[in-house]
Amino acid sequence: MNSNPNYINQHDFNRILDAIPRLNIRKWDDLDIQFLMKILYHMALRPMEGIKLKKEDFDLENRIVYLGKTKTSTSDRAVIPKVFLMELDGYLLLKDEGPLFPGLTYRTFWIWCKRLGVMLNIEAWMPQNRIKMKENTVGHIFRKSWGKDALDSLGFDKIDVISTHLRHSKPSMTFDHYLKGNIKKVHDTI
Numbered sequence: 001m002n003s004n005p006n007y008i009n010q011h012d013f014n015r016i017l018d019a020i021p022r023l024n025i026r027k028w029d030d031l032d033i034q035f036l037m038k039i040l041y042h043m044a045l046r047p048m049e050g051i052k053l054k055k056e057d058f059d060l061e062n063r064i065v066y067l068g069k070t071k072t073s074t075s076d077r078a079v080i081p082k083v084f085l086m087e088l089d090g091y092l093l094l095k096d097e098g099p100l101f102p103g104l105t106y107r108t109f110w111i112w113c114k115r116l117g118v119m120l121n122i123e124a125w126m127p128q129n130r131i132k133m134k135e136n137t138v139g140h141i142f143r144k145s146w147g148k149d150a151l152d153s154l155g156f157d158k159i160d161v162i163s164t165h166l167r168h169s170k171p172s173m174t175f176d177h178y179l180k181g182n183i184k185k186v187h188d189t190i
Helices: 010-023 030-042 047-051 082-093 106-120 127-133 141-154 156-165 171-178 180-189
Strands: 064-068 076-079
Touching (some): 010 030, 030 047, 047 106
C-alpha cells in the first residue's frame, strides 16, 4: 500500500493490471479492461472519455485521440504519448471498427476498481479513504497518477506541459486539484 491515498504508483498500477483476470469478467476480455486502464493513465483521460472510445477515434500517425464532447469541450482531443504509441498500435490492430468497450458503463468500471482496491489493498480505492480524502478518485486516479508521475519525471518547471496534457485551462488547476499531495516536491524544487 502506498502512502498517498489519491495516487497509484507504478508498482500498484502493474499489480492492478495483473489482477484483472481474477475479477472473472465475462462480457469483456481481460486485455480490453487492462487497455482501458492503460489508456486512461497514459492519455490522462476521465473514465467516460476512455469508456466511449472507438477504434476510429485514434489517429496514430499524428498521435492524437479524438474525444468528441467532454466535460470541458465540445470537440476535445488528447495526445498519445510516444512511450505508449507502439503498445497502443498493437492493441488497436486486434480491434474491429467501432466501440472498444461496447456496453461498458462507468458504474461497472467503478465496481471493478472497488473490487480491485479491496483485493489488492489499494488505498485510493478503499471505502474508508474516500471519506477521509473528501474526494472521489476511483475513476480519476489514473489521471491524477499520470500528473504526479509527470511532475516527478519532468519537474515542476514543466507544469504547463503537464497541465496541457491533462487538458486543464490553467496550470493552477493542475497544481491545486491534482498535485496537491506534492507540496514537498514543490518545496524541494523551488
